[in-house]
Every structure is written in C-alpha cells, then in structure tokens.
Amino acid sequence: MEPSLSIQVILPLAAGEAIAGEFECIEPAHLFIATLKFAEFDKSRFEAMAKGSAHAVEILVKEHGAVCARLDELSIQVPAGTKAARHSLRSKLGKGRHRHDRERAIHRSEASRAMCTAAEERALAAGDLQWSAVHLLDALLESPSSKMINVLAEIGSAPPKRTVETPLLDRHGSDLTALAKEGHFAVAEDISSALATDAVCKVVAEEILAANGSSILLIQAGARTPRDVVETLAQVFTSDSPPKGAKGIRVIEISVANLPRRQTEFEQDLAGLLNEATQAGNVILWFSDFLHFVQRDSQTDTTQLLIEKLRDKSLRCIASTDSRVYLKNINPEPVWKRLFHSVWIHDTEAPLQL
Numbered sequence: 001m002e003p004s005l006s007i008q009v010i011l012p013l014a015a016g017e018a019i020a021g022e023f024e025c026i027e028p029a030h031l032f033i034a035t036l037k038f039a040e041f042d043k044s045r046f047e048a049m050a051k052g053s054a055h056a057v058e059i060l061v062k063e064h065g066a067v068c069a070r071l072d073e074l075s076i077q078v079p080a081g082t083k084a085a086r087h088s089l090r091s092k093l094g095k096g097r098h099r100h101d102r103e104r105a106i107h108r109s110e111a112s113r114a115m116c117t118a119a120e121e122r123a124l125a126a127g128d129l130q131w132s133a134v135h136l137l138d139a140l141l142e143s144p145s146s147k148m149i150n151v152l153a154e155i156g157s158a159p160p161k162r163t164v165e166t167p168l169l170d171r172h173g174s175d176l177t178a179l180a181k182e183g184h185f186a187v188a189e190d191i192s193s194a195l196a197t198d199a200v201c202k203v204v205a206e207e208i209l210a211a212n213g214s215s216i217l218l219i220q221a222g223a224r225t226p227r228d229v230v231e232t233l234a235q236v237f238t239s240d241s242p243p244k245g246a247k248g249i250r251v252i253e254i255s256v257a258n259l260p261r262r263q264t265e266f267e268q269d270l271a272g273l274l275n276e277a278t279q280a281g282n283v284i285l286w287f288s289d290f291l292h293f294v295q296r297d298s299q300t301d302t303t304q305l306l307i308e309k310l311r312d313k314s315l316r317c318i319a320s321t322d323s324r325v326y327l328k329n330i331n332p333e334p335v336w337k338r339l340f341h342s343v344w345i346h347d348t349e350a351p352l353q354l
Contacts (some may be wrong), residue, residue: 006063006133010034023096025109036082066134092147149281153244168273173252176234209245217340218320222347228318256292290319310339
C-alpha cells in the first residue's frame with residue numbers, strides 16, 4: 001500500500017530527528033515526534049510544500065485535520081501540548097553515538113518498520129486506499145514506548161490503554177493509587193491544595209514528575225513517616241486536579257516481605273517487576289523498606305539492573321529509610337547518593353535536600 005502525502009512529509013521529519021539525535025536508525029519515537037510536528041503545520045506551510053498544487057494542499061489539510069482531531073481526543077493541545085511532548089521526548093531520548101554521513105540515507109529500524117506495517121493494516125481495515133498520518137499515530141499509540149507514555153502523562157494527556165501486562169507487580173506490589181481511588185486512606189481536608197501546603201510532597205512531586213527528574217530517597221527525621229508522604233501523593237495524583245504529569249500514574253509499593261524468601265526466586269521476581277515497571281512507563285515504584293533490598297540484594301545482578309534503570313532514568317522510584325539507617329548504611333555508598341534526590345522529612349521544618 002502506498003503512503004499518503006502526510007507520510008511523505010512525516011518520514012523526512014523523522015529522519016531529521018534521528019540524524020540530529022545521532023541515532024543509527026529512525027526509531028518509533030522519531031516517528032511520533034515527526035507526527036506531532038506535522039500537526040503543528042498550517043495551510044501556508046502545506047502550500048509551500050505543494051508548489052502550486054491545490055489538490056495536494058487539499059489532501060494535506062484533510063490529513064492534518066484527522067491527526068489534530070485524534071490528538072484532541074487524547075487531550076493533547078496543538079501546538080502547546082505537542083511542542084511540550086516533542087521537547088520532553090527529545091530530552092528523554094538523549095543523544096545516540098552514531099555520526100551520520102549526510103550523503104547516505106538513514107533507514108527505519110525494525111521497530112519503526114513494524115509501526116508502519118501496523119499503520120498500513122489499519123488503513124486496509126478501514127477501507128482506505130493509502131496509509132496516512134492518523135493511521136501511523138494510532139499505531140504508535142497502540143504500542144507506545146515507556147518514554148512516550150511518560151511524556152503523555154507529563155502533558156496531562158489521557159494515557160493510551162495499558163498494553164503491557166504487569167503480573168509480577170500485581171502479585172507482589174500494592175497499588176497505592178488504586179487504593180486511594182477506592183478511599184482506603186484517610187482523606188486530607190483539601191487534598192487538591194496538598195502540594196501548596198505540604199513542602200515535602202511538593203518537592204517529591206515536582207522532582208519525580210519532571211521531564212528529566214530524579215528518583216527520590218525519603219529520609220524520616222521526625223514523627224512523620226514516608227508512608228504518610230507517599231499515601232498523600234497517591235491521593236493527590238488521583239484527585240480531580242492532579243499535578244502536571246501525574247494523570248494515569250500508578251504508585252506501587254514494593255516490600256521485601258511480599259517477595260519470595262528464596263534468593264533465586266527473589267532475584268528473578270524482583271528483576272521481572274523492575275522490567276514490568278519500565279515497560280509499562282506509567283509506574284512509580286515505592287521501595288518502602290529500601291535498606292532490606294540493599295542488604296539482601298547487595299552486589300547481585302538485580303542490584304546492577306536497578307542501578308542501570310535509575311541511571312538512565314527509564315525507571316522512576318521512591319525509596320525510603322530513616323535518618324539513622326541513612327547515615328550508617330546508605331550515605332557512605334556514593335552510587336545511591338548519585339542516583340537519588342534525597343529529601344528529609346521533618347515535622348515542622350521545610351525539607352532538607354541533599
């Protein structure tokens with residue numbers, strides 16, 4: 001099936017994104033960025049591209065309208081939301097290590113080819129003669145990467161349906177956002193204003209939901225506990241007015257007590273749920289007894305997997321401990337200090353950040 005004019009516009013845009021980012025191939029994220037950029041064009045841009053062909057302009061305007069309508073269904077505003085999503089996704093992708101020869105063509109990766117094939121299949125199923133930008137957008141949103149899901153959440157878009165199954169997270173974790181929705185926690189007087197009045201929650205939410213933010217280490221230094229903080233965050237995230245980037249986020253508690261006792265099974269299940277959280281993209285893990293993980297899982301492949309995911313920011317998590325344990329067991333380890341943004345929980349003072 002032949003690509004439509006909108007695809008003929010999008011593919012060069014995606015190639016430009018991949019080259020600018022020094023990626024070897026055009027990846028699905030580049031196709032997504034290019035589709036969002038296409039949505040920001042106006043009729044005058046299409047007229048310049050079409051070089052006097054009124055029919056081509058008419059087709060491009062029609063296909064542009066279909067893309068904008070689909071984005072509107074997802075609560076993504078054009079151009080404010082699309083620009084924010086493009087910039088955030090570029091930041092999350094970072095730079096590759098492939099320097100391009102401008103005279104040589106850049107090709108689609110296998111994943112991108114699969115997306116284009118899925119877009120063609122959508123067009124065939126709809127009885128269309130060509131596959132266009134809206135078919136590609138739908139294919140990308142059917143199987144979004146974790147970074148795409150994160151970006152959509154950041155801009156307040158209704159996230160795509162969860163296509164990644166999370167059996168280990170469901171078995172071993174406690175979904176605090178689901179519990180908050182069901183009213184299991186004591187509700188604050190005005191949960192919608194919690195971030196304005198709660199300094200600790202404000203710092204944690206702003207940092208962990210930021211486009212290139214860090215994971216958080218909560219350190220208890222008074223009567224208030226990390227559980228108080230995380231449960232408040234779960235309520236805020238599921239309130240009628242969640243902060244930017246919180247919509248659709250699942251905060252899942254992981255405790256050593258809920259994992260297998262045998263070391264081999266412990267490591268297998270922990271590695272599995274870390275991968276599930278990464279693939280799902282809309283999960284923040286809360287390690288409520290972080291010291292037990294550090295002690296039990298020290299120097300294992302699973303520890304290295306956690307470190308790698310925290311280092312490349314493909315996983316977001318909140319770890320927690322108390323001041324005594326932090327100073328004795330965690331502070332002396334430089335790796336944890338580099339990977340976590342430390343927030344102290346004091347009863348009356350503003351949070352001390354290290």
